[in-house]
Amino acid sequence: MKRVYPREEVCMGCKLCEVACIVEHSLSKDIIKAYKEERPRTLSRARVEEEGPVSFSIMCRHCIDPECLEACITGALYRVNGDGPVLVDPRRCVGCWMCVMACPYGSIELDSRNGRRVISKCDLCPDRRMPACVDACPNRALFYEER
Amino acid sequence: MRYLIIGNSAAAIGAVESIRPRDREGEITILSKEPYYAYSRPLITEYIADVFRDEDLTYRGPDFYRENRIQVHLGIKARAVNPKNRVVLTEDGTEHPYDRLLIATGGTPIVPPIKGLDKEGVFTCTTWDDSKAIKALLPRVKRAVVVGGGLIGVKAAEGLYEAGVHVTIVELLPHIMGRILDAEGAYIFEAYLKGKGLGIITGETVVEALGNGRVEGVRLASGDTLPCDFLIIAVGVRPNVEEVVEGSGIRVNQGILVDRHMRTSVPDVYAAGDVAEGDEMLVREKRVIALWPVAYRQGKIAGLNMAGEDREYEGGFPQNTVSVLGLTTITIGFTEPPEPNGYKVLMRRGPGENDYKKLIFKGDVLEGAILVNSIDRAGILTGLIRARTEIGSNKERLLDTRLGLTALPRAWRKEKLTQPV
Amino acid sequence: MALGDRWSNPFCNFIVDRDQDRCIQCQVCVNQCPYEANFYRALDDTVVSDHALCTGCHRCKALCPTSCITIRLNPSEFRPHAVWTERDIKNAYLQAETGSIILTGIGCDRDYPIYFDHILLDACQVTNPSIDPLREPMELRTYLGRKPEAVEFEFRDGKPRLKTQLYPQLTLEVPVMFSAMSYGAVNLNFCEGLSRVATEAGTYWNTGEGGLHPDLYQYGKHTIVQVASGRFGVNKDYLDVAAAIEIKIGQGAKPGIGGHLPGEKVTAEVSRTRMIPVGSDALSPAPQHDIYSIEDLRLLIYALKEATEYTKPVSVKIAAVHNSAAIASGIVRAGADIVAIDGLRGATGAAPAMIRDHVGIPIELALASVDQRLRDEGIRHQASIVAAGGFRNSADVVKAIALGADAVYIGTAAMVAVGCTLCQKCYTGKCPWGITTNEPSLAKRLNPDIAAERLYNLLRGWALEIKDFMGAMGINAIESLRGNRERLRGLHLTDRELNILGIKHAGE
């Protein structure tokens, strides 16, 4: 399956991938509304990690053997068609954070802002041909491809 | 191929989900003594207070069984395994034949020798039925005593507390959550829970349930008494081996002994989950690790091997995520160095009031971690422990509040982030 | 900061205008500005700017996802003064404060006449046909190097064979090469982009005086290596791997001035390539200390030819100065196969602003006079002429060739292709576009893959346009245009200027 792969050699830490992710997963998909009106603001599923000159964007690897899914006690995490993306059904998530403990890439975002605990994670942008972060990256530091 | 699975929880589902994609034709049969589709055992305590409801507890609903063409017998107890005839006998007298058998019967609560436990109002708390029974009595209850301050005890206390009951935990060890946390972490939890109004008595135990027909109080080892109208026994679970394994010739230590393929001593019989005693990765011995992710993983490995693949279990280790009344801890692997020499411990308190982080290294390899309150991205540490990644000089940086992959060697990132993993 | 500390600051050049209604506080502008002009104020969750720190590079504007930033010239003006311009006043303030030379980057930005903009090209109408470049072959290939006096043939086995021994040549599929930009002044990503594209497009890039990084040896066949006054990175392998060698006497942005790469920019990689210790200043002396005459130059040219067994052309690069023509003649007589002339508008990574802006002459005039002089002396065929310094588009290239150049070097245009906005702050080593910087966090802003694509596209676009110009003029080989000044006409030029350029006025 196609996955998003970062290339840290050319990631410049601009975080536009995070902006794009937030907008894509907002209600309105409008950048101004997503940031200025929608509350709580959508979380980015991509995280730009930075330390000195090193930076890269990291989101769910959609693992071959997803540890998160094995740890999930409610079945909120599931895999599409056996080998598709690993997704979360937010209605079934109870915010137990078992997946947070399990994911070796730290790719689960916790959200307890709405008075309810729930996670969000990369879903590879089901409404798009190309994930929003990959499209938004000005320096081709993200690749969406079969490897 | 006929696959028979005794049990219908994490381990069983792990097995089904690895068998079915590999064997579309084989018959899969599940026997479960509990009358429910697979549900989330860790959530039963908060079911008491309606924090979680029926739909939240559903782990795999009816669709799952239909889509995977599983013959599921709910509310039926298996009583014996007959490896010679390759059948499992259930309490209704039926014989269920198998080509491959998985025993995933989980654990049973340990009940310590306390006098007077036959009274009304005394419960264990490990099944949905337990919490339903507890819930049914709630309107008549004001005070509860929970014996045992481990994971289940604390969770049960939380459930009751949320339901408006006054709860006191009685723990024999110097601290609650002693098997999950170190003293420092436990101290944070104790202070936090006491602050919420939960009663905690440590270094004590209940020797007798008092009352006439119904519990009215408990007597402690010190001789003191505590009034209560509810007594929860939560001192732990042990592998549920007697019910089906006895007399079958399957080798048992504490749990059913399994090899790296999750095979028992008897051909074509596998075991997984809380009932099994498999490899522990860190102590390098066989251990029972009664935890959900371990149960699922073991079930999955068993299933893969049952379906004809050759997959070894890399061994499990403790990994807990516990949230009680809003305070969360994640602990992975050792919480204290198992021996004084050869280990390095790094610790940090703060910046938040309840923030605590501790890392235990053996040489260059992480073998244990405790995170209290700030738990973001804890799985990175789990991954390092599992993969036995050589951390090198970056140990201190794993202690960082903003734990990230930049703290890992570049070679790690090259390997993990540039190809499917 | 107090007014007294930075007297020039209140009179900042730019205003970072942020439409707060559209600003989403994503802080992309904050993390992208290497001068820290933008910052986040947690107090009221607002992104604000310190206008005084803005260099007008436009990086933030380019990346802002809501396009809420406008970089404006500070509209606040000094009291008008015909003599004392704003630039003069600000420079005086700056020097009063620092007591040092004012540094700058890129090329001269003063509005001296650009002769290219006063030269117009010809096209065919009726009497001779124009050519459609889409239908008919157009030859852009050209060769650089010394040409023989005459060509002799002999017949062997009834077939004609070339008897004359030819001199080594560079083959250009497009008459545009990348100018010398040294590794150190620019970074490896940019060098990689240049070298890959030179190889792909069939042209050449020039190492400048910074040596050749081992990773780029693979592009040696399309590399011109420089031997400059500092001799950085010059060794046997360096000379051997190259397609041609260029002796650098001077450069258009700072004629007569040496170079200074500050020690901070001498990273481990730069040190390896330049063959100097990490962190040591790389000083290029103003002159080549072994060249004090044409005879000395001849020694070096032949030393290099000898070292490479006469297999590759040797070029000599000079800045366009008052007597370029005579100097060029000497260079050719000294044995150079190529003369490269870099005009007043040639760019640099760092130069004293006064030198950059006030020393040298425009390339058009230098080129015309050099070409004319070599023709007059009958030695034009002994060397090719490469013109450099201020080529902005394909029309400039075509005009230069008609004025007498064999090919041109582009530097600024290549930088602009990969993002440069001519903020002229190259000398700070903090290029926001990741070009003239070796700070790892900034250098990675230039993805060599993207750089290569964009540079290639630029060359491709220019090549197509050059063919269009040629077609219009009814010329099907670029070499027939060389020195063909009859196809040029001047506009708004004095007789003297026309005379030097060797062209007629429009209407003649």
Ligand SMILES: Cc1cc2nc3c(=O)[nH]c(=O)nc-3n(C[C@H](O)[C@H](O)[C@H](O)COP(=O)(O)OP(=O)(O)OC[C@H]3O[C@@H](n4cnc5c(N)ncnc54)[C@H](O)[C@@H]3O)c2cc1C
């Ligand atoms: C209150 C509570 C809270 C917990 N919280 C956590 C937590 O936060 N994190 C964590 O990792 N773990 C937690 N655990 C542990 C976790 O629930 C177990 O590790 C996990 O459920 C083990 O799964 P299993 O498949 O091995 O067996 P179990 O879940 O124990 O299930 C056993 C299955 O076998 C069936 N069965 C048993 N005997 C028979 C028989 N004779 N015949 C037929 N069927 C039979 C049962 O009906 C059941 O379906 C908690 C446990 C409890 C009780």
Ligand code: SF4
């Ligand atoms: S969330 Fe983590 S564990 Fe789960 S699939 Fe993604 S990367 Fe893997």
Ligand code: SF4
């Ligand atoms: S937090 Fe949600 S998705 Fe993660 S394990 Fe818990 S229920 Fe599953």
Ligand code: SF4
């Ligand atoms: S958008 Fe691209 S360059 Fe910017 S932070 Fe994300 S991955 Fe890096």
